[in-house]
Amino acid sequence: MRIDSFPKDDGFYMPAEFEPHDATIMIFPERPGSWPYKAVKAQKVFSDIIRKIGECEKVYVVVSDNTEMTAREMLSDVPSVTFLKIPTDDAWARDTAPTFVRNSAGEVRGISWRFNAWGGEVDGLYRHYDKDDALASAFCDAAGYDHYDAGDFVLEGGAVHSNGAGTLMVTESCLLSAGRNPLLSKGEIEERLKNFLGAQRVIWLPRGVYNDETNEHVDNVCAFIDKDSVVLAWTSDKEDPQYELSLSCLKVLEEAGLTVHKLPIPDVPVTVSAEDLNGYEFEEGEDKREVGERLAASYVNFYFCNDYVLLPQFGGVNEKSDRRAVEIMTKICKQRKIIPVPAEDIIKGGGNIHCITQQIPRGAGK
Numbered sequence: 001m002r003i004d005s006f007p008k009d010d011g012f013y014m015p016a017e018f019e020p021h022d023a024t025i026m027i028f029p030e031r032p033g034s035w036p037y038k039a040v041k042a043q044k045v046f047s048d049i050i051r052k053i054g055e056c057e058k059v060y061v062v063v064s065d066n067t068e069m070t071a072r073e074m075l076s077d078v079p080s081v082t083f084l085k086i087p088t089d090d091a092w093a094r095d096t097a098p099t100f101v102r103n104s105a106g107e108v109r110g111i112s113w114r115f116n117a118w119g120g121e122v123d124g125l126y127r128h129y130d131k132d133d134a135l136a137s138a139f140c141d142a143a144g145y146d147h148y149d150a151g152d153f154v155l156e157g158g159a160v161h162s163n164g165a166g167t168l169m170v171t172e173s174c175l176l177s178a179g180r181n182p183l184l185s186k187g188e189i190e191e192r193l194k195n196f197l198g199a200q201r202v203i204w205l206p207r208g209v210y211n212d213e214t215n216e217h218v219d220n221v222c223a224f225i226d227k228d229s230v231v232l233a234w235t236s237d238k239e240d241p242q243y244e245l246s247l248s249c250l251k252v253l254e255e256a257g258l259t260v261h262k263l264p265i266p267d268v269p270v271t272v273s274a275e276d277l278n279g280y281e282f283e284e285g286e287d288k289r290e291v292g293e294r295l296a297a298s299y300v301n302f303y304f305c306n307d308y309v310l311l312p313q314f315g316g317v318n319e320k321s322d323r324r325a326v327e328i329m330t331k332i333c334k335q336r337k338i339i340p341v342p343a344e345d346i347i348k349g350g351g352n353i354h355c356i357t358q359q360i361p362r363g364a365g366k
Contacts, residue, residue: 001146002137003109006195012101012109013198016164016224018304020362022108023058025098025139026050027356028067029091033126033286034349036279041345043067046091047074049310049353052339054080056307060143060360062086062093062135084142089117089132092351094219095156097358098136098147101198106364110147111196112136113155118214119179120154125213125350127285145360153192154180158217158355160193163227166200168193171208173216180215203256207245209233209265212296213287219354220298222249225261225333233298234262261332263299263325266318270297276348299325301352304359309336312343312352 007013028046029035035042050059059081063071068085075081088096095118098110115133117124140147161169174180175189184192190202208216221233232249235242242265253260272293282288303310311329313322322340329338346352 003146003148005148007101007109007111007148008195008198011103011198012107013103013166014099014101014160014162014164014168015361016162016227017359018225019164021057021306021359022362023060023360024053024305025060025062025093025358025360027062027088027091027093027097028064028071029349030064030067031090032281033283034090036276036348042091042349043070043074045342045345046356049341049356050075050081051078052308052310052341053305053357054078056305058082060084060139062088062097062139064088084139086135086138086142087131088135089126089129091349092132092158092355093358094158094351094355095214096132096135097157098140098145099157099160099197099358100145100360102361102363108145108361108363110136110140110145111150112140112147113150113157114152115156116154116179118156119177122179123177123215124179125287126283128283148196150196153196156214156217157358158214158219158351160197161218161222161224162197162199163224165227166198167203167227168197168199168201169203169205169218169222169224169230171205171216171218171221173207174214174218177215203252205252206248209296209298210241210245211294213350220296220301220352221246222253223300223302223354228257229259229261229332231261231263231300231329231332233300234264236264261328263328264321265299266297266314266321268317268321270295270314270318270344270347272348295347295350297347298352299329301354302329303353303357304336307336308339309333310339310341310353312346313340314347315342315344
């Protein structure tokens with residue numbers, strides 16, 4: 001059922017991702033402009049992630065007419081998986097599935113934001129996104145969740161992090177971009193965030209990860225690991241374009257009184273190869289990749305599920321960087337086991353593990 005009031009007025013707020021989940025939402029990949037070579041490798045790594053998450057919570061897997069048979073063949077033996085046939089344009093569940101809020105009684109509701117492919121006519125990444133825009137409300141109806149409709153307010157789930165205790169974190173580069181809510185001031189956007197997500201404070205980081213085509217989502221540069229601590233994508237190389245971006249974020253986070261753990265990006269930039277490029281099939285009006293293009297690879301794009309932290313790994317020349325990321329996360333996330341996940345075939349789509357997952361918080365009686 002659609003609800004027309006603000007969640008904050010009803011006592012609802014956005015829990016932190018590290019709090020207990022009832023389930024995770026994922027979308028089985030197929031879009032040829034995102035996933036090279038008919039998404040075969042992407043479907044394999046998505047399936048591996050679904051299986052791991054399914055060890056400790058339910059997983060809703062959204063499928064289409066094209067992907068349902070393959071998804072069932074790969075995952076039908078996982079009892080925690082529920083398949084939902086809902087049409088989508090791509091597989092970025094973080095940004096197109098609902099953002100969920102909860103109240104003190106343990107009721108859980110979804111929020112349907114306006115989705116315009118990260119920028120609409122200004123700098124959107126693909127032209128046809130009506131199915132993705134409709135997914136959040138369709139999912140809530142199918143899974144039995146009441147939901148709030150954010151109307152024309154454009155936001156993606158990857159553009160906001162919550163500490164579950166009244167603080168949100170976003171980036172100015174994303175939320176103030178010309179393709180999202182150009183008629184709203186920064187103050188008006190902040191007020192909307194507080195009303196929809198039940199928050200008292202919004203921390204505005206200046207920038208995100210270099211060359212992040214979402215206009216630098218916060219979930220690729222910084223994430224809460226508890227209500228007072230974050231991990232920040234970092235580099236000590238002053239010649240790297242990421243250095244100044246991360247430094248500007250560090251200053252804001254320290255001024256906000258948060259404990260900051262630096263999580264270095266891969267030592268060697270992850271780029272699009274000629275072989276990768278040959279596997280994409282771009283449609284008219286879609287943003288196209290180029291050989292040598294630097295992808296926004298970051299270890300901060302991890303995912304908390306109930307028992308694990310699923311941590312991206314980029315392999316090859318970045319094996320040392322991968323090990324370092326595991327060591328750092330093991331030290332600072334002591335309540336969960338760190339699971340290294342080969343993520344080369346996810347980053348080729350433009351995002352990573354956090355981008356393809358969306359949590360549903362645990363509610364009353366769960």
